[in-house]
Amino acid sequence: xxxxxxxxxxxxxxxxxxxxxxxxxxxxxxxxxxxxxxxxxxxxxxxxxxxxxxxxxxxxxxxxxxxxxxxxxxxxxxxxxxxxxxxxxxxxxxxxxxxxxxxxxxxxxxxxxxxxxxxxxxxxxxxxxxxxxxxxxxxxxxxxxxxxxxxxxxxxxxxxxxxxxxxxxxxxxxxxxxxxxxxxxxxxxxxxxxxxxxxxxxxxxxxxxxxxxxxxxxxxxxxxxxxxxxxxxxxxxxxxxxxxxxxxxxxxxxxxxxxxxxxxxxxxxxxxxxxxxxxxxxxxxxxxxx
Amino acid sequence: xxxxxxxxxxxxxxxxxxxxxxxxxxxxxxxxxxxxxxxxxxxxxxxxxxxxxxxxxxxxxxxxxxxxxxxxxxxxxxxxxxxxxxxxxxxxxxxxxxxxxxxxxxxxxxxxxxxxxxxxxxxxxxxxxxxxxxxxxxxxxxxxxxxxxxxxxxxxxxxxxxxxxx
Numbered sequence: 001x002x003x004x005x006x007x008x009x010x011x012x013x014x015x016x017x018x019x020x021x022x023x024x025x026x027x028x029x030x031x032x033x034x035x036x037x038x039x040x041x042x043x044x045x046x047x048x049x050x051x052x053x054x055x056x057x058x059x060x061x062x063x064x065x066x067x068x069x070x071x072x073x074x075x076x077x078x079x080x081x082x083x084x085x086x087x088x089x090x091x092x093x094x095x096x097x098x099x100x101x102x103x104x105x106x107x108x109x110x111x112x113x114x115x116x117x118x119x120x121x122x123x124x125x126x127x128x129x130x131x132x133x134x135x136x137x138x139x140x141x142x143x144x145x146x147x148x149x150x151x152x153x154x155x156x157x158x159x160x161x162x163x164x165x166x167x168x169x170x171x172x173x174x175x176x177x178x179x180x181x182x183x184x185x186x187x188x189x190x191x192x193x194x195x196x197x198x199x200x201x202x203x204x205x206x207x208x209x210x211x212x213x214x215x216x217x218x219x220x221x222x223x224x225x226x227x228x229x230x231x232x233x234x235x236x237x238x239x240x241x242x243x244x245x246x247x248x249x250x251x252x253x254x255x256x257x258x259x260x261x262x263x264x265x266x267x268x269x270x271x272x273x274x275x276x277x278x279x280x281x282x283x284x285x286x287x288x289x290x
Numbered sequence: 291x292x293x294x295x296x297x298x299x300x301x302x303x304x305x306x307x308x309x310x311x312x313x314x315x316x317x318x319x320x321x322x323x324x325x326x327x328x329x330x331x332x333x334x335x336x337x338x339x340x341x342x343x344x345x346x347x348x349x350x351x352x353x354x355x356x357x358x359x360x361x362x363x364x365x366x367x368x369x370x371x372x373x374x375x376x377x378x379x380x381x382x383x384x385x386x387x388x389x390x391x392x393x394x395x396x397x398x399x400x401x402x403x404x405x406x407x408x409x410x411x412x413x414x415x416x417x418x419x420x421x422x423x424x425x426x427x428x429x430x431x432x433x434x435x436x437x438x439x440x441x442x443x444x445x446x447x448x449x450x451x452x453x454x455x456x
Contacts, residue, residue, distance in 0.1 A: 003333045010294055010311035010357045033358075040353045041335060043312075053311070055358065081347070105424025107338060107402065110347035111354070192423040193336060 005043035008050055012058045016141050016170055019054055024143045024166045026052045032168050033057075034077060034116035037108050038125075062115070062170060065089060073139075074172045076115025081106075083114060092176045095183035095201060099130050102187045102199075118151070119169040121159040121224075124195035128155060129217030129225035130185060133201040136174045142167035155224035178213075181205045182288025186280040187219070188272050190263065196220040197263040198273035200252075202280040204235075206288040211235050216280075221256035221273045228252040231277070240285050248281075249274040296360040300325070301369030309356045315349075316340045318356035319366060327367035327397045331426070338425030341398035342366045348405040350424070367397035370404070379442040380404060389438030391429035399425050403439045411447055415440070415454070 011026075013019040023030050029051035033039060042048040056062055062077035065086050072092060074083070080100040083089060089096050103109060103117070103126050117127040118138065131138075131151035138149045143166055154162045163169065177183065187199035199219035205212045214235045216228040231252040238244040258269035293308040300323060309318055319325045319342070328351055331339030335353040342351050343365040370378040380400045383389065390396045399422060406413060406421040413421060418439050419432070427435060437453060444451035 004314075005312045007310065007312055009292065010355070012357075012360075036355070036358065037335065037353055040355070044333070053355075057358065105338070106406075106421060107341055107348045107350045107424040108335065108353075111349055 003044045005040070006046060006049040008043075009052050010055065011052060012055045014058050014060075016059055016061060016168070019056060019059060019168060020141055020143055020166065022052075022054050023168065026054070028165065030054055034113040034119075035079060035111040036116075037104070037112045038116060038120050038122060056115075056168070067092075067176075068173075071173050071175050074114055074174070076119070076169050076171055077113050078115075080104075080109035080112050080114070080117070084109065093134070093174060093183075095130060095134070095185055095203065098183075099126050099185040099201070102126065102185065102189070105193045108193070114172055115169050118154075118172060119161065119163060121155060121157075121161040123158050123223055123225065124220045125225075126185070126187065126196065126199060126219055129199065129219040129227075130201045131172065131174070131217070132225055132227040133203050133215045133217035134174050134177065135215065136172055138169050139171040139173060140167045140169050146170075148173070152227050158223045177203050178205050180289035182284035182286065184280040184283035184287065186276040186283070188276055195263070198256075198258070198269050198276050200273060200276035200280045202277070202284040204281070204284050204288060206285065206290045208290070209239050211238055211240060212290075216252065216277065218252060218256065218273050218277070221258040221269055223257075226255055228255060228277070230255070235281070240281055245278055245281060249277055252277050294357050294360075296357055298359050298361060299363045301365055307356075311355060311357050313356045314352055315342070315344075315354040315356045315359050315364075316351035318359075319351060319364075325366050325368050328401075329394055329397060331394065331398075336426070337395070337398075338402060338422075339395050339398040341401045341425065343401055343405055346405070346408070348402045348424075365401070365404075367400055370400065378404075379445040380407075380439070383438035383441035383445070384435075387434050387438040387441050389430065389435045395425060395427045395429075399427065399435055403442065407439070407443055407446060412443060413439075 031050040033053045033055045062075045064075045083100045084097045136151045183203045188197040196219045201217040204214040214232040218226040231248040234248040253274045256270045260266045329339040331337035335350045340351040441451045
């Protein structure tokens with residue numbers, strides 16, 4: 001098993017336009033490098049053999065977490081460690097720190113970035129389902145300029161996304177959920193550092209003991225992260241009584257199509273997605289006001 | 291492939307070198323700088339034996355290219371003891387608390403624990419265990435590693451170390 005990556009030329013642009021220019025000029029043989037904790041392992045296995053790496057670490061404008069009206073905008077190169085440490089996120093969107101803390105391990109979280117996690121298109125990554133759940137959008141820049149892609153329209157297949165060749169994801173824009181919302185990310189994994197056997201993200205608001213709004217994302221139980229719209233619709237207006245939760249869990253399970261792998265057979269992983277959803281709902285409700 | 295010129299500070303000393311861009315930081319440290327304290331265990335960013343401190347972060351040097359560390363401040367286990375040989379509190383803790391058996395994971399454990407204690411000078415046992423969850427030890431069962439870190443935390447904070455009752 002080779003563990004030395006193939007040869008490549010290294011580029012370290014200082015601005016987004018320089019990075020985009022390099023990617024356009026170098027074409028398909030070039031890859032953008034964020035934290036490198038997906039790409040470098042793939043290069044060591046020679047599953048990826050880019051001739052050029054465009055390291056985004058020198059682009060200062062890709063870092064940082066800022067409030068912008070009712071949104072929070074997070075630079076693509078912001079690391080999971082920084083998401084965990086952000087006071088703004090802790091108070092406004094606590095599900096981000098909660099999710100970050102179940103990604104990989106401390107060392108990987110110092111390097112791994114939000115942009116890399118969501119842009120790579122790996123169905124095992126945790127942040128994409130959370131972004132579907134939150135209704136986030138991705139700001140991307142290419143030679144032709146900037147555009148914004150809703151996370152719910154971004155994922156097309158395993159490692160296949162709406163990102164066009166030569167485009168880079170520069171920031172993630174998240175509408176802040178209402179104050180008093182409850183959220184939870186429940187992830188079943190075999191050990192620290194593992195991808196999810198199945199995981200569920202829930203954001204909900206309660207009003208007089210009833211679910212006023214609800215959104216659900218599922219991780220690693222299909223080729224793409226899943227937004228469980230029907231399950232959320234079933235729950236809205238209910239008091240999360242066991243019968244309704246059971247119906248919603250069944251609706252969520254119905255949209256999964258996991259692979260059978262060493263995390264378990266497909267039907268088990270589907271059932272675990274349901275279990276994670278039920279647990280996430282209970283915890284989100286507990287945390288919600290109203 | 292053209293080599294890249296890199297400069298960094300390693301254990302307090304300036305280093306200038308030419309590297310192939312594909313050279314991993316762990317290979318640069320071990321083979322070009324002869325710093326063989328950071329170990330290569332799994333080589334797949336799981337085990338943590340190659341952990342070093344890079345600009346205030348614990349990183350797995352098997353998953354970082356040396357060119358990414360250009361301009362960085364790097365510290366390895368070789369940079370922990372004082373110039374006169376006095377052990378760092380963590381090294382002393384690992385010795386006093388029997389925090390190692392074969393010792394293979396120890397340099398990575400100590401470098402990770404170093405950053406953990408920089409960020410949290412009085413971690414609970416649970417925080418220590420979570421904080422070193424990216425470092426695998428196949429000998430000790432972690433009990434004495436946790437005690438070693440508690441010992442160092444106490445010593446660095448100037449409070450007497452009280453071993454928890456078994």
